Every structure is written in structure tokens, then in C-alpha cells.
Amino acid sequence: MNRRVLPVAAALTASAALLLTACGSGGDDDSSSDKIKGADVGDTEASASPSSSASSGGVKRPEIPLPSTFTMTFEGWTNSDPKLQAVLDDGKEALRADHAAVIEADPDADYVAFYNEGAALESAHTWIKGFVKTDDSLTGKVRVFDSQVRLNSQGLGVLFYCVDENKAYTKNRKTNKVVGTPDNVSPFLQYRTTLEKTSQGVWKTRSVQTERGACGQ
Template identity: 30%
Template structure:
């Protein structure tokens, strides 16, 4: 079995576009930027064999940690690069912080194989939570975790009202790979357009003032995101 199928299965997740979801998120449907692909050899462990399974986890960046939110802890061999620069618009930047935290929380839960992780439960709600939890479970059931790097970039934020926002961004998984939990063996593959996904998400502000992801619709194999 080729590692290409491993990569397609380990993706952040892609919902089939439905009329209802697209209608809610249409305001955020825009193009993404561009960044060249990096070779698979850049992944830690891809050339030098299985990485150590005893690497200690590292805490998330404090800038992505909302006040009062559960701490996100990522494995030492997993990098989650969220490139959502400050816009100067207070409302949009608050949404971006919530999305940044949600992406890091998801990746930490994905790596741990734990859909009940406090940070994941805190940041994801609505239809998005059970869908993403199912993806986490699928990887865990194969005895795998993730390693390398995932990058999120080219954000466009539309604050629709005081409690609803639409957020479009790109995801680059060309440097991310599944890894066997038992052996630590990395399952590398050749980068392709399938590593690039354009995401439209919906966020809602909770009664406690927390921006949570409630909807997620992705288009895998995005030419725009690959060329950004």
C-alpha cells in the first residue's frame, strides 16, 4: 500500500459541499494566496528513519492561547504553523485568535487520538465537532498519529454580526505525515495538489465570549492554495 493513501486519509478533513453549508458560508468564499511546495525530505524523520517516540510535548504559543482556555500541548515532532497576521480590526482579530486556537487544539487531539480532549471540546461545537472527532477516531483506530508540519495561511474573515463570523483559509499538508504509534515509523509520500485544501468555516460566539468553530467545509486539491 502506498503512502499516498495514508496522506489522503490523515487530512484535516473535507466535508462534501451541501447547499445549506455553502449558503451559510458563501460570504467567505474567496481565493487563497501562494507558497511553493517543499520537498518531502524536509520532514523530520523522513530520511533518517523512525523518530523517537519518547519526545516530550511542547506547549502552544501563548499568543494563540485565549484567556481561560485549556492549554494546548503538541508533540515535539509536530509543528502547527498558523499564519493569520493581525489586521488591526479588533473584531476580526478576535475571530482569528479563536480560529488559531481551534486549529492547534484539533491537531493536538488528532495527534493524541483523543476526541474528548478539553481544548478540542472547548474550541469545536455544532456540526463541526462530531465530524472532526470522527476523523480523530479514524486515525487512532489505525494505530497512527501525525508528525511533521501543517501550515494554515491566506485568511479572509467576514464578521457577519456580533456573534457570527465566516473564515476562509488555506491548509498545506505537504510536510505532514502519519506515523505508526507502536514503531514510530513515519509514512512519507510525494507532495501533490491533494495536500492543499481551501477551507470555509463558520464560527459562533458563545455565551462565555468564546469564538467556536461550528461548521467546516473544505475543498481538497485546491489549485489556488497550492500556488499561493
């Protein structure tokens, strides 16, 4: 199963296979495919300027340093149920944290571990290290949309969403070469995640699956 492949397939030809296969989350959770649209597809990752995450439920949350050169817009990221909104909020921060760590070239950033655990944390570390190894960063825009969220019978949060990478690019730190998603590769990914609430009230992402091309516009 694949995880979090921005335009990396084109920019990092030497390591594309690594990023497409070694970044699988492991830790599959059968419950994540129950009652959410698109889950029967086979196995396979607010505008963001530098800012600190809002304290929610009395929890002090780390700053996620996304620069103005890379923005993430979350469309329709709301739910009338406060519990489900909390899952959406922390799921969003987990995605932002992973991308910020790529740009900061810091796999061990505290904000990554704050929002990820277990297999998802291991996967995030692998993905970020792939960029660090090739000295690549991210630039452009990412659109996140079509969120689907629920709590399963085990009390886990199940969050699916789509990511549009049409305007997202990798940028080499030394050469400044910018590369986008190849024409023959879909820029749309569906993320399928499970989250577990900690005793402090944070919904940490514990598993991630992605499938490229599973989402439309």
C-alpha cells in the same frame, strides 16, 4: 464534502475513504460563501510547542499540548479589527486543538470541545477517532496561510484559510512508519469555517468545509 485529510490518504489505505467522506462537517452555512474569495468552488479542513492558550477577554482557555515534533505555523494571521482578530485567534486554536487530539489519541479532549460545537465537534470526533483506530499520529510541519475573515449579517464569524501539508506526515505508533501526501494528491487545502461567539466570549467553530487543491502555494 471532505474534511481534514492530512497525509492520511497514503498512510491509512484501509480507512482513507472513511476519512475523506465520513468527516464532512454537515451543517453547511450558505452565509460562509458570501464575499470571500474562492467560495464559489464546489462543496467539500504560531509555531506550536506544548503551551497553554493565552487567556483572552478574561476567559480561561485550556492547554493545547502540541509537541515539538509537530509544528503549525500561521502566516499573516492578523487583522486590525479586534473583533476579526478574535475570530482568527479562536479559529487557529480550533485547528490546533483537533491536531493535538490526534497526537494525544484523545477524541474527547476538553480543548476540542472548547473550540468546536455542533456539526464541527462531531466531525472532529470522527476525524480523530479514525487515527485512533489505526494507531496513527502526526509528525512534521503544517503551514497555515491566506486567511480571510469577516462577520456576516447574522453575527457569525466566517473564516477561510489555506493549509499546506507538504511537510506533514502520518506516523504509525507501533511500526514508526512515516508516510506523506501521495505525489498525485495536492498538499494544499482550503478550509471554509463558520464560528459563533458564546456568552463567555469564545468563538466556537460550528461548521467546516474543505477542498483539496483549492489553494496555491
